[in-house]
Amino acid sequence: MDELSWEEWQSLCEMMNGYIKTQVLSTACDLGVFDAIERGATVASLSKQLEIAEHGCRVLLLGLKQLKLVSEREDGALVNAPLTRRCLLRGSAQSMVPFVHLNDKIQHRACLHFTRALREGRNAGLDEFPGDTPTLYGRMAVDPALERLFHEGMGAYTRLSPRMMAVKEFGDVSTLLDLGGGDGTNAVRLCERYPSLKVKLVDLPSVIEKARANIAAHGLADRVTCEAVDMFADPWPNGCDGVIFSHVLEIFSPDRIRFLYQKARTYLEPGGHLFVWSLMCDDDEAGGLQSVKSSLYFVTVASGEGMAYPVRNHVQWLNEAGFDTIEQYDARAIDHCALVAR
Numbered sequence: 204m205d206e207l208s209w210e211e212w213q214s215l216c217e218m219m220n221g222y223i224k225t226q227v228l229s230t231a232c233d234l235g236v237f238d239a240i241e242r243g244a245t246v247a248s249l250s251k252q253l254e255i256a257e258h259g260c261r262v263l264l265l266g267l268k269q270l271k272l273v274s275e276r277e278d279g280a281l282v283n284a285p286l287t288r289r290c291l292l293r294g295s296a297q298s299m300v301p302f303v304h305l306n307d308k309i310q311h312r313a314c315l316h317f318t319r320a321l322r323e324g325r326n327a328g329l330d331e332f333p334g335d336t337p338t339l340y341g342r343m344a345v346d347p348a349l350e351r352l353f354h355e356g357m358g359a360y361t362r363l364s365p366r367m368m369a370v371k372e373f374g375d376v377s378t379l380l381d382l383g384g385g386d387g388t389n390a391v392r393l394c395e396r397y398p399s400l401k402v403k404l405v406d407l408p409s410v411i412e413k414a415r416a417n418i419a420a421h422g423l424a425d426r427v428t429c430e431a432v433d434m435f436a437d438p439w440p441n442g443c444d445g446v447i448f449s450h451v452l453e454i455f456s457p458d459r460i461r462f463l464y465q466k467a468r469t470y471l472e473p474g475g476h477l478f479v480w481s482l483m484c485d486d487d488e489a490g491g492l493q494s495v496k497s498s499l500y501f502v503t504v505a506s507g508e509g510m511a512y513p514v515r516n517h518v519q520w521l522n523e524a525g526f527d528t529i530e531q532y533d534a535r536a537i538d539h540c541a542l543v544a545r
């Protein structure tokens with residue numbers, strides 16, 4: 204048998220060791236390493252600042268330097284990389300630290316049960332979270348700390364991409380129904396970008412209080428209303444000429460998405476707009492990594508169904524429901540796509 208080539212060996216190691224990158228990043232964020240370095244730290248002082256043993260600190264720095272998130276100057280001073288400064292300080296405008304926590308404490312934790320989820324045909328990762336409801340959303344409803352961590356993470360993740368805001372057809376809508384609108388991150392961004400837009404945000408009861416507080420904190424209570432609605436079971440608040448599903452549809456099975464598209468079709472007057480902002484995999488279903496990761500998360504914990512379906516699936520389901528897809532805004536670099544239908 205031929206020996207493994209260097210490239211094959213590298214490729215195998217990359218797959219076997221991927222979780223190490225996640226763990227080093229998560230631990231650094233848990234400990235506030237990047238903030239400590241930003242305040243000024245050397246290899247020698249960092250362990251004292253973080254109140255951890257020197258040896259452990261040395262191992263952590265080995266990982267962070269390998270990830271090129273931190274470097275060490277000749278005088279021993281530690282320096283955050285530009286990406287670290289931009290996204291991994293707790294207080295920065297584009298901080299992804301809340302999403303790193305969500306990624307670690309919900310997604311990664313649950314994904315350890317992927318094999319069992321496939322064998323048992325259910326979202327076995329839910330066993331990590333107490334309760335007896337069939338989705339992660341039900342489990343979070345009885346665990347306020349977990350639910351806060353989720354929505355802070357989701358808000359950071361959603362805020363990071365300006366692509367959705369570039370969808371110019373939002374300008375043609377006067378009142379937008381934001382289904383599964385979470386803590387209102389999108390509602391706030393859309394209102395800031397489109398000054399005459401009004402939003403009716405709906406989500407599950409435990410989430411709505413968070414949305415109301417966020418909307419009030421941004422002084423938008425006169426333009427954004429928040430209502431507890433189960434988007435499958437309950438009637439939707441009327442009076443909207445547009446609806447948006449942002450990071451919502453991919454959680455569910457094709458049948459449930461078809462149901463929601465049909466409900467939207469019945470709800471909207473002719474000419475009304477439907478917006479989809481969603482994780483979507485490549486059309487040949489061979490990547491990218493972000494769509495694989497989220498699909499595992501949906502199957503293993505969120506709902507036990509769902510996937511970052513390719514664009515062609517959504518276009519077909521929209522057409523079946525009687526919509527014309529009028530615009531497609533790709534964001535392949537982040538495995539996202541925005542669809543506008545009418």
Ligand SMILES: C[S@@+](CC[C@H](N)C(=O)[O-])C[C@H]1O[C@@H](n2cnc3c(N)ncnc32)[C@H](O)[C@@H]1O
Pocket residue numbers: 340357358361382383384385386388389405406407410432433434435448449450451
């Ligand atoms: C991944 S979050 C997306 C939040 C937000 N739209 C965004 O883009 O950041 C999915 C949201 O759907 C909500 N959701 C799940 N099932 C729902 C249901 N049956 N009715 C209404 N909202 C639901 C969850 O509570 C959660 O806020």
